[in-house]
Amino acid sequence: xxxxxxxxxxxxxxxxxxxxxxxxxxxxxxxxxxxxxxxxxxxxxxxxxxxxxxxxxxxxxxxxxxxxxxxxxxxxxxxxxxxxxxxxxxxxxxxxxxxxxxxxxxxxxxxxxxxxxxxxxxxxxxxxxxxxxxxxxxxxxxxxxxxxxxxxxxxxxxxxxxxxxxxxxxxxxxxxxxxxxxxxxxxxxxxxx
Numbered sequence: 679x680x681x682x683x684x685x686x687x688x689x690x691x692x693x694x695x696x697x698x699x700x701x702x703x704x705x706x707x708x709x710x711x712x713x714x715x716x717x718x719x720x721x722x723x724x725x726x727x728x729x730x731x732x733x734x735x736x737x738x739x740x741x742x743x744x745x746x747x748x749x750x751x752x753x754x755x756x757x758x759x760x761x762x763x764x765x766x767x768x769x770x771x772x773x774x775x776x777x778x779x780x781x782x783x784x785x786x787x788x789x790x791x792x793x794x795x796x797x798x799x800x801x802x803x804x805x806x807x808x809x810x811x812x813x814x815x816x817x818x819x820x821x822x823x824x825x826x827x828x829x830x831x832x833x834x835x836x837x838x839x840x841x842x843x844x845x846x847x848x849x850x851x852x853x854x855x856x857x858x859x860x861x862x863x864x865x866x867x868x869x870x871x
Contacts, residue, residue, distance in 0.1 A: 710756040710777055711740050714850075721854055726863070738770055743857055745771070745868050750799075750857065757808075759783045763793070771868040774801040775850055779808045781822035790835045790843060799837050799871045800853070805846035820846050839871055 711729070718741065721727050727743045730736050739751030748771045755763050755776035763774050774793065783789065784803065793801060803820035807813040812822075823844055827834050835843040845853070853871070860866040
């Protein structure tokens with residue numbers, strides 16, 4: 679992922695026009711979705727968990743896990759959150775998953791509140807370095823966020839179900855496995871997520 683980011687960034691020797699910039703975002707997004715699809719490969723059965731392909735519903739998320747009271751959507755983003763993640767599926771149960779590089783996008787309670795207000799149950803942040811800077815510091819976005827809350831003596835954010843809101847990206851597959859272990863969809867719920 680990091681190599682692809684560098685290639686995309688350095689292959690331009692002039693300022694990109696708006697269409698070219700957007701194309702890069704789409705390409706990086708496709709790479710991120712593909713990487714997560716590989717990570718979810720053994721979980722995707724196209725009945726309980728599947729990649730969304732219908733354009734009418736792609737704004738909700740990139741993957742969906744059939745659950746009650748709402749389906750659990752998974753929105754995948756690359757590098758930076760900005761407002762793009764907040765635009766994913768208002769009033770649904772949703773997970774934010776991505777290869778985020780800027781921990782500052784996750785350290786304010788107002789940002790957490792905004793994520794939760796639009797339906798996010800958890801945000802999965804990289805727990806391995808995603809940039810040369812983080813490699814040099816031997817840290818990750820997840821660990822920087824966790825350290826920031828601890829250093830500021832602030833409680834680590836919880837979701838509406840009382841569990842950790844920010845989670846390591848390496849945990850997303852295990853969390854989905856727990857949900858899928860409940861084979862009867864009538865009993866599979868996002869309430870305890």
